[in-house]
Every structure is written in C-alpha cells, then in structure tokens.
Amino acid sequence: MTTLLTLQNETLGWGETPVLTGVSLSVQQGERIALLGPSGVGKSTLLHTMFSRLADQRVALAPQEAGLVVQLSVFHNVWMGCLDDFSAPRNLRTLLWPSATERAKVEEVLSQTGLGGLGRRKVSALSGGQKQRVALSRALLRRGAVVIADEPVSSVDPAQARDLLRTVTQTFQTSVLALHDVALAQGYATRIIGLRAGKVAIDCAADALSQADIMSLYS
Ligand SMILES: Nc1ncnc2c1ncn2[C@@H]1O[C@H](COP(=O)(O)OP(=O)(O)OP(=O)(O)O)[C@@H](O)[C@H]1O
Numbered sequence: 425m426t427t428l429l430t431l432q433n434e435t436l437g438w439g440e441t442p443v444l445t446g447v448s449l450s451v452q453q454g455e456r457i458a459l460l461g462p463s464g465v466g467k468s469t470l471l472h473t474m475f476s477r478l479a480d481q482r483v484a485l486a487p488q489e490a491g492l493v494v495q496l497s498v499f500h501n502v503w504m505g506c507l508d509d510f511s512a513p514r515n516l517r518t519l520l521w522p523s524a525t526e527r528a529k530v531e532e533v534l535s536q537t538g539l540g541g542l543g544r545r546k547v548s549a550l551s552g553g554q555k556q557r558v559a560l561s562r563a564l565l566r567r568g569a570v571v572i573a574d575e576p577v578s579s580v581d582p583a584q585a586r587d588l589l590r591t592v593t594q595t596f597q598t599s600v601l602a603l604h605d606v607a608l609a610q611g612y613a614t615r616i617i618g619l620r621a622g623k624v625a626i627d628c629a630a631d632a633l634s635q636a637d638i639m640s641l642y643s
Pocket residue numbers: 438443461462463464465466467468469470488
C-alpha cells in the first residue's frame with residue numbers, strides 16, 4: 425500500500441486559531457474517503473491541509489465555493505483544470521480561440537456531468553447545481569492521482585449526486601470528499617473520517633459503521 429500523506433498529532437487552523445487538534449491520520453492510495461461532521465467543525469480546514477501536503481502529487485481540487493470565473497464560459501472554466509499543462513502563450517490562444525480538439529475534450533467531461541452542450545454558456549447564467557457540476561467537470565478534466573472536493577454535490581438531486589460520485593470514483597484512484605449526506609457518503613466511501621468538537625472522532629472502514637455511529641457526530 426502506498427501512503428500519500430500522513431498527519432501526526434497535528435493542530436490545524438487558521439493563523440493563531442486552532443480548529444482541529446491531535447489530528448493523526450494517513451491517506452493510502454486507492455481509498456475513497458468521506459469526511460463528515462457538522463457545519464463549521466473543520467472539514468474544509470482538514471481538506472486544505474491535505475491538499476497542501478500532497479504537493480508532490482497531481483491533485484484535482486473542487487473547493488466549496490467552486491472557484492469559478494462567472495464572466496467566462498463553461499468551456500473556459502473547465503479548461504482551467506489543465507492550464508498548468510500548457511505554456512502561457514498557448515493558454516492565451518485557448519482563451520481567445522479554443523480549438524475544436526480542446527472543445528471536444530471539455531465536451532466529453534461535460535457529458536459525464538450532465539452539462540453536455542453547455543460549453544459556450546456563460547457561467548453567470550447557470551444554476552447553483554450546474555455551477556457545482558462545472559467545478560467537478562474541471563476536476564475531471566484535470567485528472568490526477570487524487571481528487572479533493574468540498575461538498576461537490578450538495579446542490580444537485582440525490583440520483584445525480586450518486587451518478588457524479590460514481591464518475592469521480594471511475595476517474596480517480598484516490599478521493600477525499602467532504603459530504604453532508606450521510607447515506608450518499610456510505611454508498612461512496614471505503615473509509616469515513618468524522619469530525620466532532622475539534623477532533624477526529626471517527627476514522628473507520630465505511631462498512632464497519634452504523635447509521636447511529638455516524639449520526640453521533642451531529643448530536
Ligand atoms: N480561509 C479561512 N480563513 C480563516 N478561517 C477559516 C477559513 N476557512 C475556515 N475558517 C474557520 O475555520 C473553522 C472551521 O471551518 P471549516 O470551513 O473548516 O468547517 P466545515 O466543517 O468545512 O464547515 P461547513 O460544513 O459549514 O463548510 C471556522 O471557524 C471557520 O470560520
């Protein structure tokens with residue numbers, strides 16, 4: 425088994441303010457990890473730390489606020505996922521005159537996220553759920569060893585959320601997703617990390633946990 429990152433008794437936070445203390449965990453290649461816990465407990469904080477510790481890997485990131493440039497088209501926002509694969513002049517050319525091949529590559533991932541045919545649409549004209557799927561499409565186009573995503577399907581319907589997580593699983597060998605839907609998390613994850621009151625309260629194989637075990641995070 426290959427270990428991608430390890431945290432050992434670490435305090436995580438922003439500036440002087442600790443959010444999580446005594447965090448010890450590692451992420452192994454091939455795991456599908458769901459990060460659960462009440463709002464504000466520190467899921468994004470932990471994802472941020474994991475992302476920064478994976479600097480030697482190609483990581484696709486879908487942050488909670490999506491990080492989209494809403495004045496640009498869906499195509500351009502998705503293409504951003506692979507900007508660092510190309511030179512600045514090539515990226516400038518793509519910004520102004522995307523080629524048919526580039527458009528087709530993006531269209532392929534858009535069809536996987538239910539956004540087929542919307543490449544030329546301005547992101548500002550999309551719904552919240554569509555914007556979320558643009559952010560996920562950008563991660564899918566990027567590919568990489570790991571995907572880190574913060575509530576990537578919170579604004580889409582349950583059936584679509586399951587389909588999208590299946591696509592994520594097929595594209596990435598390793599994934600760490602913050603989720604708020606416990607049933608969705610149990611269906612997707614091989615491992616669940618649960619945060620409660622500033623600590624890692626659960627770190628366990630998903631199939632070894634009952635619904636009640638998980639709900640204790642929220643009581
Ligand atoms: N970029 C940031 N700068 C400073 N403080 C932050 C930042 N992001 C989060 N925090 C703080 O860290 C704490 C934990 O927030 P975090 O976003 O990690 O929780 P969360 O579990 O992801 O919440 P939610 O489910 O609501 O997204 C909060 O007190 C929050 O204000």
